Amino acid sequence: MVWERLAALLGLGLGVLAWVLSSGLPKADGPGPELFPRILGTVLVLAGLYLFLAPARGPNPAGEGSGGWKAGLLFLLFLASPLLVPRLGLAPSAALVAGLATLVYGETWPRALLVALGIWALAYGVFVRLLGVPA
Amino acid sequence: MNAVSWDVLLALFLGSFYGAVFGAMPGLTATLALSLFIPFALFMPPEVGLAAIIGLTATAIFAGDMGAVMARIPGTPASAAYTEEIHDLAQERGATYALGISAVFSALGSLVGTGLLVVGSLGMAAVARQFSSFEYFWLVLLGVISGVLGSPHLLKGALAFALGMLLATIGYDPALGNPRFTFGQVNLLGGINFIVALIGLFGLSELLYQALGKEPLLPRPPSSLLRGSFTAYLWEPLRLALRERWLFLRSAFLGTFIGFLPGAGSDFAAWISANLKRTAGGSREQVVLAGTSANNAAVAGTWIPALSLGIPGDTLTAIVLGLFLTLGIRPGPELFSKNLGLVVEIYLVFLLASVLIMPLVGYMGALAAGLATRLPRKVLLGLIAGVSLIGVYAINNNPFDLYVAALLALLGLLLRLGDFPLGQVVLGLVLGPLLEQHLMVSMIKTHWNLLSFFERPVAILLALANLALVGSLLWLRLRQWQRLRALRNLAQPDREG
Numbered sequence: 285m286v287w288e289r290l291a292a293l294l295g296l297g298l299g300v301l302a303w304v305l306s307s308g309l310p311k312a313d314g315p316g317p318e319l320f321p322r323i324l325g326t327v328l329v330l331a332g333l334y335l336f337l338a339p340a341r342g343p344n345p346a347g348e349g350s351g352g353w354k355a356g357l358l359f360l361l362f363l364a365s366p367l368l369v370p371r372l373g374l375a376p377s378a379a380l381v382a383g384l385a386t387l388v389y390g391e392t393w394p395r396a397l398l399v400a401l402g403i404w405a406l407a408y409g410v411f412v413r414l415l416g417v418p419a
Numbered sequence: 420m421n422a423v424s425w426d427v428l429l430a431l432f433l434g435s436f437y438g439a440v441f442g443a444m445p446g447l448t449a450t451l452a453l454s455l456f457i458p459f460a461l462f463m464p465p466e467v468g469l470a471a472i473i474g475l476t477a478t479a480i481f482a483g484d485m486g487a488v489m490a491r492i493p494g495t496p497a498s499a500a501y502t503e504e505i506h507d508l509a510q511e512r513g514a515t516y517a518l519g520i521s522a523v524f525s526a527l528g529s530l531v532g533t534g535l536l537v538v539g540s541l542g543m544a545a546v547a548r549q550f551s552s553f554e555y556f557w558l559v560l561l562g563v564i565s566g567v568l569g570s571p572h573l574l575k576g577a578l579a580f581a582l583g584m585l586l587a588t589i590g591y592d593p594a595l596g597n598p599r600f601t602f603g604q605v606n607l608l609g610g611i612n613f614i615v616a617l618i619g620l621f622g623l624s625e626l627l628y629q630a631l632g633k634e635p636l637l638p639r640p641p642s643s644l645l646r647g648s649f650t651a652y653l654w655e656p657l658r659l660a661l662r663e664r665w666l667f668l669r670s671a672f673l674g675t676f677i678g679f680l681p682g683a684g685s686d687f688a689a690w691i692s693a694n695l696k697r698t699a700g701g702s703r704e705q706v707v708l709a710g711t712s713a714n715n716a717a718v719a720g721t722w723i724p725a726l727s728l729g730i731p732g733d734t735l736t737a738i739v740l741g742l743f744l745t746l747g748i749r750p751g752p753e754l755f756s757k758n759l760g761l762v763v764e765i766y767l768v769f770l771l772a773s774v775l776i777m778p779l780v781g782y783m784g785a786l787a788a789g790l791a792t793r794l795p796r797k798v799l800l801g802l803i804a805g806v807s808l809i810g811v812y813a814i815n816n817n818p819f820d821l822y823v824a825a826l827l828a829l830l831g832l833l834l835r836l837g838d839f840p841l842g843q844v845v846l847g848l849v850l851g852p853l854l855e856q857h858l859m860v861s862m863i864k865t866h867w868n869l870l871s872f873f874e875r876p877v878a879i880l881l882a883l884a885n886l887a888l889v890g891s892l893l894w895l896r897l898r899q900w901q902r903l904r905a906l907r908n909l910a911q912p913d914r915e916g
Contacts, residue, residue, distance in 0.1 A: 285837065285838070287833065287836035287837040287838075288837040288838060288839075289837075290833060290837065291578075291833050291834050291836070291837035291839055292578070292837070294830075294833060295578045295581070295582060298582065298585060299581075302585055302588075305600055309592075309597065309599060310595055310597050312594060312595055314862070314863075314866070314867045315862070315867070316592075316594050316595060317592035317594045317595055317597060317599055319594075319858075319859075320584075320588060320851075320854075320855040320858070320859075321585065321588050321599070321600070324581045324584050324585045324588070324851075325585075327577055327578070327581040328578060328581045328582065328585065331574045331575075331577045331578040331581065332578060334574055335574055335575065335578065351630045351631045351632040352631065354630035354631070354632075355627045355628075355630040355631050355832070357630075358626060358627055358630050358804075359627060359825065359828070359829060361804075362623060362808075362821070362824070362825035362828060363822070363825050365808055365818075365821045365825075366818035366819065366821035366822050367818075369812055369818045369821065370818055374809065374812055374813075377808070378805045378808045378809045378812075379805065381804055381805060381808050382801050382802060382804050382805025382808070383801065385626065385800065385801045385804035385805075386797055386798060386800070386801025386804075388630065389629075389630065389796075389797035389800050389801065390797055391795065391797035391798060391801065395795065395797075395798055396801065398798075399798055399801040399802055399805070400805075402802065402805075403801075403802065403805030403806070403809070406805070406806070406809065407805070407809050410459075411809055411813055415462040415813070417812070417813045417816060418816050
């Protein structure tokens with residue numbers, strides 16, 4: 285299972301990072317703010333190492349999917365949303381993201397437009413007008 | 420505050436309806452429903468938001484049975500424990516009867532759970548007033564241990580838990596109050612917002628996961644199967660309840676107790692209760708009864724440590740505690756002295772949800788889920804993307820949170836693909852800061868005298884409870900492993916032969 289190993293490797297890396305970064309934290313009399321992250325770092329390193337090296341067991345629950353590019357596009361869309369909100373405002377940005385996401389999933393233009401309109405109405409009507417979230 | 424005001428009742432009704440629709444649709448979990456609802460709840464008065472959340476969590480677990488009845492696909496993991504039995508029962512005696520058993524025993528189980536919630540949380544809160552940081556440390560550790568050892572895969576559970584806890588160390592540290600792991604980013608000084616993390620880990624990661632083509636089958640619209648008599652839906656299950664009263668009571672008490680254990684939750688309760696009956700050679704009705712009573716009783720049970728100690732019983736109560744803290748409400752004994760009205764309202768709403776809402780709204784929710792399944796899946800996912808973005812931004816009105824949510828979505832996707840439990844990350848996010856805070860306060864108070872953790876009588880008892888929990892859970896796992904090995908050995912000659 286490649287994903288299991290990748291996740292284990294991420295855990296291992298974050299565990300090492302926790303140890304490295306905690307060495308730069310301010311010191312106290314006795315163990316200080318570095319203690320807890322180091323305990324967690326140790327757990328992450330040990331569990332990550334074992335899961336990375338242990339032979340994979342059982343079937344891959346994720347199966348084989350062909351939508352990697354869709355997931356990649358969606359992730360880019362999520363990353364772009366913080367840039368959109370300050371420029372376009374909350375309601376248009378949410379509508380744009382929802383509409384584009386619907387298109388990425390393979391839906392037709394008219395339905396994507398309807399989704400965008402629905403989300404715009406929710407964001408503007410409920411959050412901006414009713415709840416006072418800054419547009 | 421009027422505990423049963425119209426807005427509370429309306430919130431309870433709508434929340435239950437929303438929960439029933441999400442619970443009935445496979446792939447859409449109660450956790451996802453709750454994480455999408457939290458941004459709305461932040462803008463509501465606490466009693467109204469909580470009424471909707473209680474309705475949502477109570478009916479989502481019950482509604483999980485609908486997918487199992489309709490298409491042998493459990494709507495929630497808590498229904499997976501008896502999916503085969505309830506589906507076969509629907510084939511044999513009609514879906515109305517199977518759903519009736521689910522509705523009646525869910526309601527009755529929830530009722531018992533609510534009774535025990537009142538007694539248990541009041542009692543625990545009274546005891547917890549005497550607790551110092553030492554007792555709290557052991558209690559939180561109990562939650563961490565049961566959460567890790569209760570995971571399907573021990574090391575994956577430990578890694579997920581540690582990841583959640585590590586994420587929670589970002590921001591000011593509780594020992595010296597210095598910024599930690601913020602990389603000079605002002606937006607990280609307050610740490611990662613719990614609700615932002617939740618939407619990223621569950622909402623956005625679900626969208627990425629679905630984009631990979633992991634679309635679960637959807638049940639057929641239930642309109643045809645809901646044709647049936649009132650007798651089959653209510654009367655016959657009630658007669659069964661009378662006949663099987665002892666099994667029901669045992670399952671409900673067991674479910675509440677398991678729900679009470681931090682980190683366990685309704686899935687665990689349903690599996691243990693249904694398995695106990697299954698191994699004892701129970702009929703299909705008895706297995707369903709045992710499972711569905713236990714998982715709904717556990718919903719109330721998870722609120723006992725959450726309200727009285729501020730320690731979540733499962734992922735859903737972890738989210739509720741996150742909401743409490745965001746609203747400035749401190750759970751634990753203080754909640755009972757300062758916000759007793761809110762506590763009483765929670766009890767009343769649980770009672771209403773059990774007696775009235777669950778059978779009625781659950782039935783309507785099944786019909787609505789049938790309509791919702793006709794909504795194109797891609798449209799539904801687009802709507803979730805929009806609502807998630809609004810939710811993340813609305814919490815702090817800070818675009819930076821959208822970056823955090825996007826990165827956590829990637830983390831959530833990776834963990835999900837690797838079959839790591841995402842719920843443990845959320846529990847780690849809640850329990851991590853509590854564990855560190857009580858550890859550091861205790862240590863600083865006693866100048867790093869480790870023996871001070873074993874000086875107070877209740878602290879000793881709790882330390883022993885931790886030891887007993889580790890011992891019993893490891894023993895259970897060993898038994899499980901031995902059985903699995905024995906089964907493999909049995910299967911080996913068959914294959915060779």
